[in-house]
Amino acid sequence: MRRTALTTLLLAVMILHPAQSVRAVTNSNEYVRTANYFLLSGPALDSAMPTLASFDLIIIPVEAQVYNQSFFSSIRDRNPDILILPYIPTVSWNDLYWIDDLHQSMSAQLDSDWWLTDGDGDQVSVWPNTRALNLNSGWSEFLPEWTRDEVLSTGYWDGIFYDEVQDSISWLGDVDVDKDGNRDSASSADTLWENKYEDLFEYTRTLIGDEYIVITNGSSNSRFANHTNGRMFETFPSSGNTLAEWADKADEYLDLEVEVNEPSVQVINVNTENTGNENFQEVRFGLTTTLLGDGYFSYDFGTQDHSQLWTYDEYSAYLGAPKSTLQNATNPQDTTISTGVWQRDFEEGKVIVNATSSTQTIELGGEFEKIHGTQDPSFNDGSIIYEVTLESQDGIVLLRPIEEILDATFLNGAFARIFDREGNTKRTGFFAYENTAKGGTQVIRYDLDFDGAREYVVADDTYVSIYHEDGSLYVQFAPYESHYDQGINISVGDIENDGSVEIVTGTENGGGPHVRVFNADGVLINPGFFAYADSFRGGVNVTIGDLNGDGIKEIITGAGFNGGPHVRVFKKNGTLINPGFFAYDERFRGGVNVAAGDVDGDGIDDIVTGPGLGEQPVARVYDRDGNLKSEFVVFDTTDKEGLEIAVTDVDGDGIAEIIGLTTDVFTLSTLF
Structure with a gap:
């Protein structure tokens, strides 16, 4: 999920202590930012939860706290960074749909002289099939108090979404805002209406403090901006969609970002204007306009129906932090x-x-x-x-094109194709080559000493060599003595989460399945263990990953050539944790390549496999118990030369990609 990174506070205690608020602060380093304006509760909201979890901000009915109490913990389990705001109209009362206990209790507290009327005393409406409340009444104090006491006190919400906010009310025609029994002039009605809106927002902020987000829908009035964090621009730029309107509203959007309280939270809502005809160009134009600032983009049906779960290719793009303004x-x-x-x-x-x-x-x-x-x-x-x-x-x-593989082992000179966990092409392929190593050697660039610079760890037939970032040799060692020349597999990482990096080695075809562990200086710290029978001479492929989310990485092995595609899991000391599973047909004797990483964003590393020589290049994703989660073809099915696999987060979005690597490589001149 995309990913925006939002720091949520007190999430872990939300269920046990729902009275404590869950507040989030936007991280400025992650874009694209998306929003969903989803005004259904009950079963429809529960069924929409998996998709809604992919958004960075959602606005849902306030009555969800009655009908969908488990929704909040479920969606935050999937996306701890999500912002959730309750939909709260500031003027309309919906007799038809507000039959829940929350609104029924609220209804009983409404005073009869809070309704907005015309000069004849008849109630008026600002939206079909609703009744309007008068901001020039006790309603403008009651609503903020009710929101604090009955809504934010639950701990479910990150702030407030106030709908129907406008600078004027005279567009209704005959209104009696000042409640003197006569029709107001347009100027007096609008002035009083604007003043009372400012009072409502100021009182809201006084009651809830600065820790909650308050955004509105409908007005960019600078008087309101002093008390809020932003607004929604519904039907952006307007129903006319002219370039002049675009320039006006885009300017308004960018100006408002610096006028409101921090953090600024603006939502650009583009929609089909109630036609339901999705338009990819329209999505792109609205989304990229949003990205000229720091807002969240939303696209749905229109003002008559906000209940869509539409997502678009651009939503999953990861742009990182802005390097400039527009x-x-x-x-x-x-x-x-x-x-x-x-x-x-x-x-x-x-x-x-x-x-x-x-x-x-x-x-x-x-x-x-x-x-x-x-x-x-x-x-x-x-x-x-x-x-x-x-x-x-x-x-x-x-x-920006991906041109290198970091923090994962790869075969130097191999062609790399990049996929998500379902096998969708994530990025354009490239040849992975580091000129500090020979073609065909195993290479991993990893920060071994946590100084911010990645060293090069290179494994050839006999030695593992560690090079500084500038290419100068730091240390070289022979994991299996200097007379061994059958090739070495490597994996690197902080196994015990103690601030020290380990280098795990395995043998290539011709060696016994001997796994050994060294520190970042090449000093042996674990004499090792045999992952399979010590008489087996097909070697052993190795990787490391945290398969249960406890912060401690396990060593994952795959049998080498002439072995079955057998995957096993060990502790650092060689204790067998999982007797293993066959990643492919157990009769296959080409072995299995292994990699590990969190490819679905759940905080737990997955095991990703590729078959050895003689099988179609099918990558498979397993959990720690060998349950298949997904599989897909990486290269042409006629290519049975073996599939090397790497797993790493190539674009920094917090979710690892699966990299398929060819076993045939090209060679360039090297520095040594």
Whole structure:
């Protein structure tokens, strides 16, 4: 899940102590940010939970705290960083749908003179089939108090979403806001309405303090901004969708970000304007506009129905932290928003927005990678590009190409293909090659001493060599004595979570299945153990991973060539934890390659396997007990040369990718 990283407080005690609040603070280092405006509770909300958990912010009915109490812990288990806000109208009362205990109790407390009426004393409505309350009444104090006492006190919510906020009320026509029995003039009604809204927000902030998020829907009034964290721009930019309206609302959005209280939480809601006709270009234009600032993007049906679970290819793109504010693509010094071509750079990519009336071609100033999309693959085709052509009112999310594998062992010179846990192509493939090592050797770049610089650990037929970042040799050792020359498998990591890194070795074909453990200086700290029968001479493949989430990594082994595809799990000292399972047909005798990492974001490492020589290149994902979670073909099914596997988080989004590596490699000149 995407991933935004949000630091949640007191989550662990939410269930036991629901009166304690769960508040989150946005981490500024992760984009894309997505929101879902989902106004259904009850069974519909429970069934939507798995998809809603993929969003960074959700707005749901306040009555979910009555109908869906388990929803909150369930969704936070899946996404501890999610922001959850209750939908609270500020004016309308819904007699038809508010039959839950929370609203029925609230109804009993409403005073008869709180209703908004016209000059004849008849109740009025601001939304079909509802009754309107008058902000110029005890309602404007009651609502904040009720929200604090009955809603935020549950500990379920991260703040408040106040709907229906407008600067004026005279658009209704005949209204009696001042309650003198006569129709108000437009100016007097609007002035009083605006003043009372400010009172409501100021009182809310006084009651709940600064730790809760308060966002509104409908107004960018600077008087309101002083007491809130932002707003939703529903039906952005407007129902007309003109470029002039875009420029006006985009400017309003960016200005509001600096006017509101910290943290700024803005939601850009683009929708189908109640048609239900999804439009990928419309999504891209809205999302990339949102990314010119720091807001959350939402796309749904429209004002008549906010209950969609639509997701888009761009939602899972990981851009990292912004490297700049928005810039005009033709005049980088121009940061005053207007119609034009706009861009913003991120650590892991770039976004471009064509807010002009014509098609534009933009030079990128370097290589960028289109995302690998499935919904509009002709647009998001994963290609590496130097320039991009965008139609009017379109945008694009671009990624910086992946050119190296970090923190995972790979075969130097192999071609790497990158997948998610389900086998979807995540990034464009490349040749993984480090010129500090010979082609065909095993290499891992890992920070062995926690100084912020990754060393090179290289395994050849006899030796494991450790090189400093500059390529100079630090130490070299022979795990199986200097006369052994059959090849070495390696894995690196802090097994015991004690701040010291271990190097785990295994033998290649021709050696016994001997696993040994060394420290980061190449000193033997565990004489080792035989993962399989000591008479077996096919070698042993090794990796390490935390398979149960206890912070301690296990050693995972796979039988080498001429062995069955047998995977076993050991403690560092060689104690067998899991007698093992066969990752492929147990009659297969090509062995099995192993890697480990958290490929589904649940905080627990998975075992990922690739078959040895003689089997189709099918990667499989298992849990620690050998239960198959997913499988997919990495290369052509006619390729039976063996499938090397690496698992690491290539884009920094917190979820590891699966890297399939060819066993045939190319060789370049090396430094030694």
